[in-house]
Amino acid sequence: MTRVTSTPADDLSCGWFHLSKQRKTRPSHKGQTNARWVVVGAGFTGLAAARQLALNFPNEEIVLVEAQEVGFGPSGRNAGFAIDLPHDIGAEDYIGDLETAQISFKLNLQGQQILRSLVEQFGIECHMRPSGKYQAAIEDRGIAVLDAYCRGLDKLGQPYEFIDAQDLPAHIGTSFYRKALFTPGTVLVQPSALVKGLADTLPSNVTLYENTPITEVEYGAQTILSHAGGRITTDKLVLANNAFGMRFGFLQGTMLPIFTYGSLTRVLTEAEQATLGGKEFWGLIPADPFGTTLRRTHDNRLFVRNSFSFIPDGRSRKKYLDRFVQRHRTSFERRFPMLPGVEFEYTWGGSLAMSRNHMGFFGELAPNVYGALCCNGLGVTRGTVTGSLLADWLAGKRNELIDFLLSSPGPNRNPPQPFLSAGVNLNLRWGQFCAGREA
Ligand SMILES: Cc1cc2nc3c(=O)[nH]c(=O)nc-3n(C[C@H](O)[C@H](O)[C@H](O)COP(=O)(O)OP(=O)(O)OC[C@H]3O[C@@H](n4cnc5c(N)ncnc54)[C@H](O)[C@@H]3O)c2cc1C
Numbered sequence: 001m002t003r004v005t006s007t008p009a010d011d012l013s014c015g016w017f018h019l020s021k022q023r024k025t026r027p028s029h030k031g032q033t034n035a036r037w038v039v040v041g042a043g044f045t046g047l048a049a050a051r052q053l054a055l056n057f058p059n060e061e062i063v064l065v066e067a068q069e070v071g072f073g074p075s076g077r078n079a080g081f082a083i084d085l086p087h088d089i090g091a092e093d094y095i096g097d098l099e100t101a102q103i104s105f106k107l108n109l110q111g112q113q114i115l116r117s118l119v120e121q122f123g124i125e126c127h128m129r130p131s132g133k134y135q136a137a138i139e140d141r142g143i144a145v146l147d148a149y150c151r152g153l154d155k156l157g158q159p160y161e162f163i164d165a166q167d168l169p170a171h172i173g174t175s176f177y178r179k180a181l182f183t184p185g186t187v188l189v190q191p192s193a194l195v196k197g198l199a200d201t202l203p204s205n206v207t208l209y210e211n212t213p214i215t216e217v218e219y220g221a222q223t224i225l226s227h228a229g230g231r232i233t234t235d236k237l238v239l240a241n242n243a244f245g246m247r248f249g250f251l252q253g254t255m256l257p258i259f260t261y262g263s264l265t266r267v268l269t270e271a272e273q274a275t276l277g278g279k280e281f282w283g284l285i286p287a288d289p290f291g292t293t294l295r296r297t298h299d300n301r302l303f304v305r306n307s308f309s310f311i312p313d314g315r316s317r318k319k320y321l322d323r324f325v326q327r328h329r330t331s332f333e334r335r336f337p338m339l340p341g342v343e344f345e346y347t348w349g350g351s352l353a354m355s356r357n358h359m360g361f362f363g364e365l366a367p368n369v370y371g372a373l374c375c376n377g378l379g380v381t382r383g384t385v386t387g388s389l390l391a392d393w394l395a396g397k398r399n400e401l402i403d404f405l406l407s408s409p410g411p412n413r414n415p416p417q418p419f420l421s422a423g424v425n426l427n428l429r430w431g432q433f434c435a436g437r438e439a
Contacts, residue, residue, distance in 0.1 A: 002249040007213035008067045009315040014077040015264035015346030019299075020193035021125065023200060025069050029209035030229045035063040038225060038234040040214055040248075042066035043075030044379050045372050046240030047198045048114065048387030053238070054203035056395035062206045063232060065225070067213035067241075070199040074242065075379060076192030077350035079262065079293045079305050081133060081283055082115060082380045084108050084185035085158060087149075089289055090358055094145070095152030103404045105156065110401065111381030112187055114388055115194070124197030126190045127298040133186035134163070134284040136177040139436045142287030146181045149287075159184060172294070173278035176335045180284070188283045188295065191380065217248055219366060236394070239371040240387055242379070243314055243353035250365045254411035255374050256354045256424060257314040261321065262305040263328040263344040264297070273300055275338050290431040291438030292331045301345075302336065304328045306439050307432065309349075310424040312417075316349050324349070331439060352377045355411030362386055362405035363393075370394060374411050 037057070039050045042064050050064040066073070086104035088096040095101045119128050137143045146162075153160050161182045169175045171182075199208060216226040223237045239245045243257040268276065276296075284294040286306075293305040307324040311317060325347040336342070353374045360374040360382070372386040386405060393402045414420050432439055 002217045002219070004215050004217065004247045006244070006247050006313040006315060007215065008073060008244060010068060010073055010077065010350065011316040011318070011321060011348050013321070013346050014072065014192065014348040014350070015262070016080070016190055016192035017072050017076050018346065020071065020190055020196055023196050026208045026210045028211040028229060029065065029227065029232060032230055033063065033232045035232060035234050036060040037062045037236050037238065038223070038232055039064045039238040039240055040225070041239065041241030041244070042070050042199060042208060042210070043073055043195065043240065043242065044383035045242070045375065045387040046238075047195065047202070048384045049238050049240050049372060049391050050206045051202055052388040052391030053394065054205045056391055058205060060205065063234070064202070064206055064208045065212050065214060065232065066208065066210045069210050070208070071192040071196040074350040074352070075383070076195045077262065077348055078191050078380065079283070079295065079303065080189045080191040080380070081285065082112050082187040082189060083133070083378060084112055084381070085153070085183055088358070091152070092148060093152035093155065094149045095156055098155055101156055103401065107385050107401055108381045111383070111385035114384050115189075115381070116187065118198060118201065119194070122197065122201040124194060124201065126194035126197055128187060128189045128194065129281055131186065131188045131281055131283060132182055132184040134172060134180040134182050134282065135287055136168070136180035136284050137287035137438065138177050139288070139438050141434070142291065142438050143179055145287040146179060150181060153183070169277060171278055172282055172284060172296070173276040174335045186283065188281070189380070190298070219369065223369065235368060237369045238390065239365065239369070239373060242373055242375060243351060245371055245373040250369075250371065251361055251373065251411060253414050253416070254355055256356070256414065257311055257351045258354045258424075258428075259309045259311055259316065259320065259349045259351050260305060261307045261324040261328070261347065261349045262303060263325060263347040265302045265342045266345045268300045268302070268339070268342060272339055272342060276336065286438050288435045288438040290435035294335065302332070302342070304332050306331055308428045310421060310428060311351070312421065314351050321347055321349060327439070334437065356414060357409070357412040359408050359411050360386065361410045362390060362408060
């Protein structure tokens with residue numbers, strides 16, 4: 001028997017969750033249930049896996065189990081960029097090996113396409129807009145990244161546009177940045193609204209249980225999942241719970257639960273919107289991965305994301321929220337000095353599952369146990385497509401994308417503790433220090 005030694009506990013202050021439509025939460029599981037398929041984790045990956053399993057096996061019952069409320073976990077608390085382009089931060093031009101980048105691009109596009117067609121088909125209100133994204137720089141290091149990335153995009157044959165400092169305020173209001181690279185393919189969403197909508201439109205042969213953290217697992221001819229209120233027995237288990245997959249006994253010592261943090265302002269007044277200027281809806285990511293992500297939302301708020309912390313048990317800590325809201329304030333004031341009285345209404349954190357080699361896991365973990373885990377911070381599109389393709393592979397389908405995912409070496413092993421925490425924390429501090437004004 002495997003005891004699940006840590007279960008999710010995200011903070012209560014995610015703006016996207018509170019500002020999206022309240023839905024009727026599905027009851028938690030109680031008693032004993034048998035199901036052909038169980039998917040653990042109702043984020044982008046688990047929702048996509050459960051939906052596609054249901055479509056591939058219309059006569060079978062799929063149980064989807066979520067520890068928290070849908071839209072409350074990391075899938076509902078991210079920055080909402082459904083990104084199309086590959087962005088290999090390990091490569092000099094951020095594209096790296098062309099063949100790998102092309103397949104990565106196809107995967108991202110397919111993830112984006114799945115989400116777009118579901119939003120259209122079911123009329124999910126999640127403020128999805130194909131807005132593209134700005135990648136902006138202020139420091140010399142950041143400018144060098146943009147120059148390298150455009151060489152990579154040339155290699156990949158993808159369009160982009162450079163926007164110089166004097167033209168940027170017409171796009172994003174602020175004159176803080178020296179240069180930006182605009183790429184047109186990113187789609188922006190209100191992530192929690194999207195996740196809630198996906199959960200409420202699952203096929204009828206999926207049963208979703210919320211607020212049901214699995215705390216024990218017994219593997220064998222069938223898998224028995226236990227929690228405080230009962231047990232679920234299944235023939236086939238799919239793990240879609242990102243770094244918490246390690247708590248189920250797999251890929252131990254590989255994934256890193258790294259938290260990052262977001263803040264949303266109150267709604268800007270009309271006068272403040274006029275002072276800000278620029279377009280009405282946009283998203284910007286930093287040239288330096290340790291820099292600041294920004295958005296202007298459909299309801300005229302500004303969103304700021306930066307800062308990282310390594311929390312091995314994957315459960316949020318208030319001390320980081322207290323610390324990083326100050327950093328968000330500084331980043332905001334640097335970029336929007338024309339909006340001095342605009343306070344944050346929400347500040348929250350959420351976990352990414354990172355691996356040192358930037359690889360995720362896709363495939364069989366043990367007999368009758370499968371996983372799509374470790375999204376490396378790109379789960380909106382990548383989680384969606386890997387969840388969906390895992391379900392296709394389990395139905396016996398094969399294609400170039402599935403073969404590519406199956407051939408991945410998966411996340412590599414980390415050094416043991418205490419070296420791991422010391423090394424990761426040092427890296428995060430150094431990265432944040434080097435980001436300078438990009439942060
Ligand atoms: C602030 C922030 C900004 C980000 N920005 C972006 C972005 O702009 N674009 C992007 O693509 N990605 C972004 N990310 C990353 C993205 O959120 C993740 O990659 C994505 O959520 C991964 O989806 P997932 O479904 O694989 O995992 P998760 O969203 O982590 O879902 C896993 C689910 O499993 C559940 N679970 C875990 N253990 C158990 C258990 N024992 N029993 C039952 N359920 C369990 C959890 O509660 C959770 O809901 C960001 C993340 C954060 C925090």
